[in-house]
Amino acid sequence: MPDRYIKKILEARVYDVAVETPMEEAKGLSERLKNRILLKREDEQPVFSFKLRGAYNKMQQLTEEERACGVVAASAGNHAQGVAMSAKKLGIKATIVMPKTTPDVKVTNVRRLGGKVVLHGDAYDDASTYAKKLVEEKGMTYVHPFDDPDVIAGQGTVAMEILRQESGPIDAIFVPVGGGGLVAGIAAYVKYLRPETKVIGVESEDSACLHAAMAAGERVVLPQVGIFADGVAVAQIGEYTFEVAQRCVDEVITCSTDEICAAIKDIYDDTRSICEPAGALGVAGMKKYVEREGCEDRTLIAIDSGANVNFDRLRHIAERSELGExxxxxxxxxxxxxxxxxxxxxxxxxxxxxxxxxxxxxxxxxxxxxxxxxxxxxxxxxxxxxxxxxxxxxxxxxxxxxxxxxxxxxxxxxxxxxxxxxxxxxxxxxxxxxxxxxxxxxxxxxxxxxxxxxxxxxxxxxxxxxxxxxxxxxxxxxxxxxxxxxxxxxxxxxxxxxxxxxxxx
The missing domain is CATH 3.40.1020.10 (Biosynthetic Threonine Deaminase; Domain 3)
Structure with a gap:
């Protein structure tokens, strides 16, 4: 049940490595959309992504025996950096299996943080299968990027900060969705304390596994996953995360590549920071929601979840942003x-x-x-x-x-x-x-x-x-x-x- 996550979120030990990120008003977007738009700046974490929270919360609870055997993780990049940094802090050996399509900036940073990188497959699910094989062969502990109660609880600390930072009414929170760890953690906490606040998941049209699962009433495997928004390129929503999402997520909005690129530009215009495609999903979904509902004078929060983007992708993003807008x-x-x-x-x-x-x-x-x-x-x-x-x-x-x-x-x-x-x-x-x-x-x-x-x-x-x-x-x-x-x-x-x-x- 979602309620069981509240105590775990409150007790989550994430601030040994993570920081409480600011929530900033996006003044340009607020003026354009006629609503009060707030950005939760998870791109300002030490590894430029919220993933550090869940990874550390999971790993700091390992036994001495488990730590001695080391950990292994599969990731398209952000979770990998979170695991590598957490392992360095805790003195644990970490092996990270990453898809061959992972942006170089993420691979380089994992190695810089001391993680051993193994490049395997073209998408997250290929890397995950190989990582689980290493668990069986070498006895390492698998640190799942999203489908683990301790990881979900770590990500839920984002919601704890949001409700502390914004004491007034919040109409909706827009959360990027890949495997569902972030949206599950946020939804469980928010719905327990502020049930009137909508929690809306946002996915790329090319990897909308939660949207498909909600429609089917059960977890499904997507036949194909697009990798433009590589941070959310997941073929199947997690088991634990779907359990929470079914009960606590109000709806799921999907966005096109052009709409994601336009959102990246919106965030840049207001913050002068460049987020990755997955990181801009919250803003992209929020814009579609405002257009659909015609709402005004509401307080809407979008999670800016990460900023790990290869510089050479910016040309493509810039080309597509005007079409998306x-x-x-x-x-x-x-x-x-x-x-x-x-x-x-x-x-x-x-x-x-x-x-x-x-x-x-x-x-x-x-x-x-x-x-x-x-x-x-x-x-x-x-x-x-x-x-x-x-x-x-x-x-x-x-x-x-x-x-x-x-x-x-x-x-x-x-x-x-x-x-x-x-x-x-x-x-x-x-x-x-x-x-x-x-x-x-x-x-x-x-x-x-x-x-x-x-x-x-x-x-x-x-x-x-x-x-x-x-x-x-x-x-x-x-x-x-x-x-x-x-x-x-x-x-x-x-x-x-x-x-x-x-x-x-």
Missing amino acids: KREAIIAARIPEKAGSFKKFCSALGKRNITEFNYRYSDDSNAIVFAGIQLKAGGDGRDELITELREQEYEVEDLSDNEMAKIHVRYMVGGHAPGNLENEVIYRFEFPERPSALMNFLSKLGGKWNISLFHYRNHGAAYGRVLVGMQVPPEERDQVGAFLKEIGYNYWEETDNTAYQLFLG
Whole structure:
């Protein structure tokens, strides 16, 4: 029964290694969502994740004999760091089995903390199976990342701090869910003391094992688990954790990759900290809840559960965050293949800024462009955009929810020019990035020569960067330089560039 966890949470010894983390108001989010939004900053733990609490609470209760045999754990990273740090504090040897897909930042930190790392399998469940094999072979104690009463109790200390830090009414607490240790610990404690407060689990759509179990009324195994939010990439909710969740969790909300990325940006905007995808789930779910319920003037708390993210993933996160916030639409449009078509198409977009523009000449009749268009946050801006373009007789396809288009196609638009393309010259431009910068550029470029290649992506930098191919007859080549100087932007001719010759020419 959930009640049995209350005493265990109150007696949990976590503060030998863990710290009481702050709860901060996210002022930007609060203003936007018209509610009081609080973030529980578990990303500020010594290992940048709440997992330290449960790991230490479990390990400090081991007998001397168990400590002498050492411990083994399976983890996608955060639990691993918690076990390694706890083992170092307690003088215990720790072996950590981690999926091969674990971010390098987590693997490196486990080794730095003294843990022995074994990389095995592609997901948590592969690592878990191998770790249990080591228990049988070497007699080590298995420290489960979530499905253990002592681990659940350790994670429950997060709720103890929340209720101490926020004495006023709390309408809902949004908790990231992987195997369920954190949501079980928080739900058991909160529902015992504040039954009127909703506890809402939030999962990635790619690994929604609790959502599936709630729907089925029993634990189920997901046939496939996505690893974008690697910290919650679990195929089956825990047995102990599901027992608590069934009784104490009010609902489970699932979020897409784009919605998670948008939440990472929201947290960064308010705190200047970068959390990992799993760590942003609470905020992502909270935003969906507010939109669905239309609630205002409530106190809502989201657990920022971790900040262990590889730096090189930030590019992908930044690309997807605008889509997740519904501030960008990705479209494909067919326009006439003739001088001036680009400018006319941009005019059809009205006052919307272009965030991306990809095009490569294919034939003399029509051009198909891949474009990113900036929208106002929320609302039905995408539908309005598509409707307006179709009313102006453009053939348009909305690709905003097309995963292949967003991950692959946007980077592959182009290729070698067909044999009937003549007199192409290539120029690279830099210009000050400001509202309507691309439209200004196209207006100055005008319809003097047919554009045969175009690539632009707004990266939020001070300067916009554009690659342009134009069909310029040999007798007009001497006019190009004078014309571009008149435009006034920095430019470089790249017609002889090896990369262009190999892949685009």
